[in-house]
Amino acid sequence: MKPLHLGFIRRQFSGAGSQTGIFLLCVALSMLALVSLRGFGRSVHAALLHDARGLHAADVIIRAHRDFSPGLAAAVEALTRRGEVEAVRTWEFYSMVTPQGREGSLLTNVKAAEPGYPWYGDVALASGRPFGAVLQPGTAIVEESVLGRLGLGVGDQLLLGGRPLRIADVVRRESDRPVSFFSLGPRVFVAAAELGRLGLIGQGSRVDYRLLLKVREPGAVDGVAAALRLAALPDGERVETYLTASSGPKRFFDNFLFFLSLIGTFTLLLSGIGIQSALTAFLREKRDTVAVMKALGAPGRFVLVHYLAVVSILGAAGTLLGIAGSFLMQVLLFPLFAGFIPGGVRPGISAATLLEGVALGAISTALFAFLPLWRLREISPVAIFRRDPAHLPRQLPFWLGGVAAASLLGALVLWQVRDARLGLWLLGGLAGLIALAALGAEGFLRLARLLPVRSLPLRQSLRGLFRPGNATRPVIVTLTAALTVILTIGLLERTINAQFVQSYPAAAPNLFFLDLQPGQLREFAATLGAPAEFFPVVVAQVAAVNGAAVDREKEHQKPRDNLGRDFYLTYRETLLADEQLARGPALFDPAISVPQVSILEEVLEMAALKIGDRITFRVQGVPLDAVVSSIRRRTDASPRPFFYFVFPTAVLENAPQTVFAATRVPQGETIRAQNRVAAAFPNVSVVDVGAAAAQAATVIGRVSRIIRAFTLLGIAAGLLITASSVLATRRARLLEAVHYRILGARSRFVLQVFTLEGALVGLASGCLALGFAQAITWGLATWRLNLRWHPFWLWSLAVVAATTIITIGVGLAASLPVLRRRPADYLRADDGR
Numbered sequence: 001m002k003p004l005h006l007g008f009i010r011r012q013f014s015g016a017g018s019q020t021g022i023f024l025l026c027v028a029l030s031m032l033a034l035v036s037l038r039g040f041g042r043s044v045h046a047a048l049l050h051d052a053r054g055l056h057a058a059d060v061i062i063r064a065h066r067d068f069s070p071g072l073a074a075a076v077e078a079l080t081r082r083g084e085v086e087a088v089r090t091w092e093f094y095s096m097v098t099p100q101g102r103e104g105s106l107l108t109n110v111k112a113a114e115p116g117y118p119w120y121g122d123v124a125l126a127s128g129r130p131f132g133a134v135l136q137p138g139t140a141i142v143e144e145s146v147l148g149r150l151g152l153g154v155g156d157q158l159l160l161g162g163r164p165l166r167i168a169d170v171v172r173r174e175s176d177r178p179v180s181f182f183s184l185g186p187r188v189f190v191a192a193a194e195l196g197r198l199g200l201i202g203q204g205s206r207v208d209y210r211l212l213l214k215v216r217e218p219g220a221v222d223g224v225a226a227a228l229r230l231a232a233l234p235d236g237e238r239v240e241t242y243l244t245a246s247s248g249p250k251r252f253f254d255n256f257l258f259f260l261s262l263i264g265t266f267t268l269l270l271s272g273i274g275i276q277s278a279l280t281a282f283l284r285e286k287r288d289t290v291a292v293m294k295a296l297g298a299p300g301r302f303v304l305v306h307y308l309a310v311v312s313i314l315g316a317a318g319t320l321l322g323i324a325g326s327f328l329m330q331v332l333l334f335p336l337f338a339g340f341i342p343g344g345v346r347p348g349i350s351a352a353t354l355l356e357g358v359a360l361g362a363i364s365t366a367l368f369a370f371l372p373l374w375r376l377r378e379i380s381p382v383a384i385f386r387r388d389p390a391h392l393p394r395q396l397p398f399w400l401g402g403v404a405a406a407s408l409l410g411a412l413v414l415w416q417v418r419d420a421r422l423g424l425w426l427l428g429g430l431a432g433l434i435a436l437a438a439l440g441a442e443g444f445l446r447l448a449r450l451l452p453v454r455s456l457p458l459r460q461s462l463r464g465l466f467r468p469g470n471a472t473r474p475v476i477v478t479l480t481a482a483l484t485v486i487l488t489i490g491l492l493e494r495t496i497n498a499q500f501v502q503s504y505p506a507a508a509p510n511l512f513f514l515d516l517q518p519g520q521l522r523e524f525a526a527t528l529g530a531p532a533e534f535f536p537v538v539v540a541q542v543a544a545v546n547g548a549a550v551d552r553e554k555e556h557q558k559p560r561d562n563l564g565r566d567f568y569l570t571y572r573e574t575l576l577a578d579e580q581l582a583r584g585p586a587l588f589d590p591a592i593s594v595p596q597v598s599i600l601e602e603v604l605e606m607a608a609l610k611i612g613d614r615i616t617f618r619v620q621g622v623p624l625d626a627v628v629s630s631i632r633r634r635t636d637a638s639p640r641p642f643f644y645f646v647f648p649t650a651v652l653e654n655a656p657q658t659v660f661a662a663t664r665v666p667q668g669e670t671i672r673a674q675n676r677v678a679a680a681f682p683n684v685s686v687v688d689v690g691a692a693a694a695q696a697a698t699v700i701g702r703v704s705r706i707i708r709a710f711t712l713l714g715i716a717a718g719l720l721i722t723a724s725s726v727l728a729t730r731r732a733r734l735l736e737a738v739h740y741r742i743l744g745a746r747s748r749f750v751l752q753v754f755t756l757e758g759a760l761v762g763l764a765s766g767c768l769a770l771g772f773a774q775a776i777t778w779g780l781a782t783w784r785l786n787l788r789w790h791p792f793w794l795w796s797l798a799v800v801a802a803t804t805i806i807t808i809g810v811g812l813a814a815s816l817p818v819l820r821r822r823p824a825d826y827l828r829a830d831d832g833r
Contacts, residue, residue: 009306012286023278023314026274030365033267038357053119056242062232063237063238065236069236084220085224092111093110093200095108096677096684103675106149107674107686111189123189137193140167161199200682279369283372283373283375322361440476457753460753464757479807480769488772491777510670514685517659518659524680529673537657538569543623579632580633584630587646595626597626598647599645762805762806770800
């Protein structure tokens with residue numbers, strides 16, 4: 001192979017600054033989406049893995065929702081006697097606290113811990129003293145918000161379970177509770193020795209029991225866990241190591257980073273389209289050069305190799321720019337995630353992430369650059385005498401390039417999704433969105449051809465949409481797809497906020513009371529002083545479906561709700577006001593003599609069930625077989641109590657249970673009602689649903705802002721395609737501008753035509769996206785979330801208008817060189833070049 005002519009390569013960059021700049025930005029944008037997001041994700045996962053022991057406070061973690069079985073307790077005791085492990089227990093539950101001597105109450109997350117907790121990590125206190133030395137019987141350690149909301153200070157007394165505890169210190173950080181994006185109440189620590197005196201745990205109480213083991217020999221962790229699994233109850237006690245246990249932070253970041261990765265993949269696809277468009281514009285500018293080279297005898301291979309070198313240089317420069325931007329993005333990401341990120345996470349991009357991003361970026365750049373480079377071979381010497389490029393048919397290489405790009409996108413999505421079914425659904429949804437956007441763009445362009453227009457500027461701008469080489473279709477499709485995502489997220493956020501926060505349903509209960517004991521109901525109703533609905537609650541697990549045992553470990557790995565968790569069963573004979581039968585003639589069938597269960601439609605997403613199927617539950621270790629008698633549907637997603645599984649009264653009325661109560665109290669009376677209940681029933685927890693909904697809306701708003709910030713990368717890709725489209729048709733635009741001026745038009749008329757052209761593209765994209773987003777939001781709100789759909793037209797139209805203005809601005813900025821060119825300069829150049 002002959003050596004490259006470096007002088008020729010260097011000359012190709014002269015006079016092509018705009019096209020090469022857009023190419024660089026598209027490559028950099030693809031790298032930014034891949035490297036920054038994956039780098040951030042790996043930083044989070046590395047921190048979680050590095051601090052895995054601290055996140056769980058132990059080597060081996062045993063969890064249960066009732067006191068540990070005698071067999072498991074004996075196994076732990078045997079290991080402790082032999083000196084192989086050290087063990088501490090914790091109890092975690094919700095309870096009300098009140099300040100001693102005055103009114104006020106607060107739902108808190110109470111954690112009772114034995115001496116020695118935590119084995120790893122720490123509980124950092126405001127005083128700097130050791131946690132174990134401060135937490136003693138008769139004292140409590142609280143989060144700062146407890147003091148502020150109850151008007152207390154360190155040294156004051158608070159009442160928990162009706163018993164006084166002195167506030168000994170304030171907790172600043174709890175290593176095994178690092179992410180506090182949502183909680184029903186602030187933390188309160190008490191000594192385990194206080195549990196008997198406080199009397200807060202009764203039969204059926206919602207308590208998270210944990211045994212935390214420190215293993216003497218690090219290499220024996222897996223062996224100890226395996227031995228304890230044999231002694232544990234399979235459906236009620238989970239034994240995990242610090243490496244296998246799932247934590248709230250890990251689940252949150254797994255799901256959230258997965259979604260951001262999909263946005264990154266989507267941006268990669270859009271950037272690839274921009275790469276192809278910019279490179280097409282760049283090579284079109286070099287069409288005469290290629291034609292002259294071939295006329296002088298240069299073979300097609302010579303031309304291809306040299307322009308491949310040009311593209312490689314541009315790609316390398318864009319990659320370096322993208323990597324530099326990724327490091328900057330890492331710094332900007334952390335303020336967005338403030339309050340979500342575990343304390344040990346620091347900005348950084350690993351070598352593996354860089355190599356992975358460079359490899360993926362190179363593959364995508366090569367795929368999308370293939371077609372423009374391939375078409376160099378179709379330029380013949382006769383092109384020297386043509387003012388406009390000939391139309392090139394879409395041959396086999398074009399379709400192969402499209403298939404390769406689609407395959408890359410599919411491989412990236414499936415690579416990031418653990419659930420193949422979910423991955424296929426996502427791919428199908430993305431393909432459907434792009435297909436609909438393409439159909440919408442085609443429909444708009446056909447309508448534009450047929451539309452009778454009297455205004456000369458508007459008529460000329462419509463003709464400009466079909467200018468040879470104009471990437472009108474890709475621009476509309478790209479902007480439509482990206483804007484649809486942004487609008488859908490924003491509409492869903494506003495729908496949830498409007499229904500649950502700004503206009504909390506007037507008839508919906510706003511106070512929930514947990515862990516009532518059956519014998520307390522009459523006195524509780526008198527103390528509350530308001531009508532209440534009571535629901536018996538029985539904690540159980542699903543052990544088998546149609547005789548097939550449920551693999552709880554496998555179920556826990558699913559990204560959606562699953563059968564591996566604990567369920568709260570109830571019993572009654574009638575439907576609730578917000579329920580209707582989806583399948584089955586009645587709630588229960590009197591002709592069936594065996595136990596029956598009615599299931600909610602959402603259960604069908606966890607298992608393929610139908611009427612007549614058999615579900616085996618385990619209630620306090622006792623198996624219970626039930627036949628599915630009906631399937632219920634909720635008619636409204638208002639914050640009313642609902643249960644996945646409902647039994648006839650005779651089946652569960654004698655099972656160990658607590659009672660759940662829901663009531664509607666006037667807004668000004670909620671605090672007094674909570675205080676009365678907290679004083680009379682220390683074991684009962686109160687949840688202010690209105691306040692909880694406001695907190696949830698705040699979290700949803702923050703998360704949606706983060707997602708929208710990354711979706712803007714897709715909008716940026718669409719605007720780059722817009723700019724490259726303008727540059728690709730620079731010669732045709734210049735010719736149009738000259739003709740307009742020769743015929744007497746002023747620069748204002750030319751500016752008006754180009755402005756209207758950009759407005760048409762922006763409005764078409766915005767209107768298509770608005771239609772798709774409203775349809776998607778309506779479907780999700782009506783069929784999946786049971787929410788009342790609201791279009792929010794003012795906000796939606798504002799987003800469309802902003803997108804249109806930005807599109808006009810980008811198009812005009814790229815058209816400025818054309819607008820500044822004088823007709824005389826063009827005419828002197830023979831052919832306008």
